[in-house]
Every structure is written in structure tokens, then in C-alpha cells.
Amino acid sequence: MMRLKKIAKSKTFLVIIVLLAFIYLNNTSMFSKPISETPKLLAHRGLGQTFSMENIQNDTCTAERIYKPEHPYLENTLASMEVAFQNGADVVEFDVHETKDRQFAIFHDWTLDCRTNVQGVTKDYTMAELKKVDIGYGYTADNGKTYPFRGKGIGLMPSLTEVLDHFPNKPFLIDIKSSDPKEGELLAYHLAKLSLERQSQLTVYGGDEPIAALKEKLPDMRVMSKATMKSCLIPYIAVGWTGYMPQACHNTQLHIPEKIGPWLWGWPNKFLNRMDQANTRVIVVGGDGSDFSSGFDTPDDIKRLPADYSGWIWTNRIDRIAPLYKKDKD
Structure with a gap:
């Protein structure tokens, strides 16, 4: 009887070891290639005046x-967007x-x-x-x-x-500031006049209600809201360790605070590869998510990112950050 118990315990232990090994190997970035040579840069509101974030409400x-x-x-x-693109922005947010x-x-x-x-x-x-x-x-x-x-x-x-x-050919991230679904419908009305190719260069994010209303009118538009983020990340956190990609994580956008990223299965490169294969853009923002406008605005800020990070970076100072990566390319 004692022998059977020992065998059962040893089998359970072996199963646990195999499971842990699988989870590690399936989610380590060690064997994952970066999705690009250098990160892509999002210029928040183009290039504008920055300010202290202390005690901001x-x-x-x-x-x-x-x-x-x-x-x-x-x-x-227009001038702030123009200079942002000239400095090396891949996308401008407005x-x-x-x-x-x-x-x-x-x-x-x-x-x-x-x-x-x-x-x-x-x-x-x-x-x-x-x-x-x-x-x-x-x-x-x-x-x-x-x-x-x-x-x-x-x-x-x-x-x-x-x-x-x-x-006419530049990509943008459009932030609809209202929570009114009618504004989402109105924005969809304006964007529907554009060619499908032009629509594909745009992403819209904002409150749950206007984004849901816009998505209903333009189902192929890439959008993001708190609701779409939750519908992707909650099931991903639950089962992403298996490599399964929830349907809600396809063709969307995720803004991941730098302090939250390390808690996601496969962060950074395995996670980025999974989302890239699902046609989902991952943008890392500064801080812990209490303020999604917080960006990487100095060389010291960039040092906080993983050395091999290859996703998107949110910045309020494209003039300072782009040269760091242009230098790498040179």
C-alpha cells in the first residue's frame, strides 16, 4: 500500500514537472525572434509641449x-504632426x-x-x-x-x-474623447467615405460606447476600448500559457503599461509574436496603467524596456526618442 502511494506521488510530481516545463518553454522569449529590427514609435498628439504628471487629475x-x-x-x-513624421514617427495619435x-x-x-x-x-x-x-x-x-x-x-x-x-497616406490613431455612442456613429459616417485602403491605415480608440457604435458601422476597422482590451486580455491571462489566442485578441490594438507587461504570458517577444500573428498591434505605455498618456520621453525611460523589445512605443517626445533608434539603424 505504501509503495502504491509512493508511485502515485512520484507520478503526480512528474506530471507537475512536465507541466511547468511546458509552460516555461511555451512562453519564454528565449527562442522567439523580435517582430522587427527596432521598435515602432507612436507620437502622442504629434509633437507638443510636455508637462509635469505629478498629482494630475x-x-x-x-x-x-x-x-x-x-x-x-x-x-x-498639422505642424506638430508634420514634424513628428519628419522626426521618425510611425504613427501619430490625435x-x-x-x-x-x-x-x-x-x-x-x-x-x-x-x-x-x-x-x-x-x-x-x-x-x-x-x-x-x-x-x-x-x-x-x-x-x-x-x-x-x-x-x-x-x-x-x-x-x-x-x-x-x-x-493622405500616413497612419493615425484617432482618439474619440466623448462617451456618446452617437459620436461614434458620426465618426464612422466620416470614415466610411474613405477608401478601404485608407481605412486600413487608421485605428480608432476611446470610450466603450462610441467605439462599439463605430465598430457596428465599420466592422473591419481596427478599434480599441477598455471593453475590447478586457475581452482580449482576461481570457489570454487565463489560458494564454497554452498558446491559445482568444478570438477577441485578433485585429485589435492593446496599450500595455510597462509594469503590467511582465505579467503577461510570453512577455515580451513571445507575446508580441502571438499578437502580431493575430494582426494585433501592441503599444507599450509608461507606468502602471493609472495614466495611459504616460510615455517614454527620455533616453532613461527607454532603458526601462526589455533590451530586445521590438513592439510599439508610446512617446510624447518623438524628437528625443526617434534618434535613439535611427542611430541603431545607421
């Missing part, structure tokens, strides 16, 4: 806490809000009060009226002693149509 006026300007560009403008005449203005904040010389929201104005607004009015790096961009931002707020016409 949803309603914090970030224009009032910018660092001393090192360049003349304001976020979400934000959209609906206007009074059912267009989309490229602007980040929920209200106009912080950055501009007018108050209210974009829906209070037509696109033509928003062209007269000074989007550089509220920026200050010294607690209001000086306003270096005041008077320089008039006419710089572009429309969605302007951006897509100005950059």
Missing part, C-alpha cells in the same frame, strides 16, 4: 504646468471632438477653457468659428508670469478632414 489644466518650451509646436496641429456643424475638431480637452481664449466645448462652435480660436492662449511655464504661445495659435485647430487630406 482628469480636470487638471495641463497647459498651466508645461515645462520650459524647447520647441515651438503645439499638440494636435484627439477628436464633435463640432456644432457635425464635423470633428482636432483638440484634446473636454472644454476649451484651459488652452484657448474662449470657453465652452467644441459643440458650441462651428469648425469655422473654432478656426478663429487661439489654441496657444493658456500655455504657461512659470505660473502665469508669461504666456509664450499666446497669439500664436490662431487658426491652428484643424478638422479631421484637413488632417486626412493633408496626410
Whole structure:
């Protein structure tokens, strides 16, 4: 009887060892090749003024806490996007809000009060009226002693149509800021006018409701929301160790905080390869996920990534980060 128990225990132990070996070998990046020679770069809002993230809240006026300007560009403008691409951005992200005449203005904040010389929201104005607004009015790096961009931002707020016409072949990540499903439907209406090839160069992310509404109208569009992220990552965390790829992880986009990545099966290269085969783009963002706008903005930030990381990197300072990888290519 004792002998049988010993045999049973030894078999159980062997099964556990084999299972652990399988999990390790099936999820180690040791045998996985990088998906590209160097990471690809996403320029958040083009190239704009950066600011302190300390104690930041949803309603914090970030224009009032910018660092001393090192360049003349304001976020979400044609010029900021142009210089981002020139510096080496592979994709530029921008934000959209609906206007009074059912267009989309490229602007980040929920209200106009912080950055501009007018108050209210974009829906209070037509696109033509928003062209007269000074989007550089509220920026200050010294607690209001000086306003270096005041008077320089008039006419710089572009429309969605302007951006897509100005950059007919460039890829973009569009952030729909509203949680209103009707705005998702309206954005789908505008994007449906584009060719299928052009649509394939665009990704849309935002609140669950507008993204679901847009996806219903444009089922082939690559989209992302908290709901789509959860529908992919929760089952992946549960069974991804087997190599199984949940259907919700196909043809989507994932923003993975740097501190969460190491907890995902196969991070980094095995995970990136699995998602790449599923036509899903993985973008690493800074921090722990408390602020998905946190990026890799200095050479020291890049050192926090795995040495062989080959996915996408979110940055607010494409001018600083792109040269690090261009140098590698040279």
C-alpha cells in the first residue's frame, strides 16, 4: 500500500514537472525572434509641449504646468504632426471632438477653457468659428508670469478632414474623447467615405460606447476600448500559457503599461509574436496603467524596456526618442 502511494506521488510530481516545463518553454522569449529590427514609435498628439504628471487629475489644466518650451509646436496641429513624421514617427495619435456643424475638431480637452481664449466645448462652435480660436492662449511655464504661445495659435485647430487630406497616406490613431455612442456613429459616417485602403491605415480608440457604435458601422476597422482590451486580455491571462489566442485578441490594438507587461504570458517577444500573428498591434505605455498618456520621453525611460523589445512605443517626445533608434539603424 505504501509503495502504491509512493508511485502515485512520484507520478503526480512528474506530471507537475512536465507541466511547468511546458509552460516555461511555451512562453519564454528565449527562442522567439523580435517582430522587427527596432521598435515602432507612436507620437502622442504629434509633437507638443510636455508637462509635469505629478498629482494630475482628469480636470487638471495641463497647459498651466508645461515645462520650459524647447520647441515651438503645439499638440494636435498639422505642424506638430508634420514634424513628428519628419522626426521618425510611425504613427501619430490625435484627439477628436464633435463640432456644432457635425464635423470633428482636432483638440484634446473636454472644454476649451484651459488652452484657448474662449470657453465652452467644441459643440458650441462651428469648425469655422473654432478656426478663429487661439489654441496657444493658456500655455504657461512659470505660473502665469508669461504666456509664450499666446497669439500664436490662431487658426491652428484643424478638422479631421484637413488632417486626412493633408496626410493622405500616413497612419493615425484617432482618439474619440466623448462617451456618446452617437459620436461614434458620426465618426464612422466620416470614415466610411474613405477608401478601404485608407481605412486600413487608421485605428480608432476611446470610450466603450462610441467605439462599439463605430465598430457596428465599420466592422473591419481596427478599434480599441477598455471593453475590447478586457475581452482580449482576461481570457489570454487565463489560458494564454497554452498558446491559445482568444478570438477577441485578433485585429485589435492593446496599450500595455510597462509594469503590467511582465505579467503577461510570453512577455515580451513571445507575446508580441502571438499578437502580431493575430494582426494585433501592441503599444507599450509608461507606468502602471493609472495614466495611459504616460510615455517614454527620455533616453532613461527607454532603458526601462526589455533590451530586445521590438513592439510599439508610446512617446510624447518623438524628437528625443526617434534618434535613439535611427542611430541603431545607421
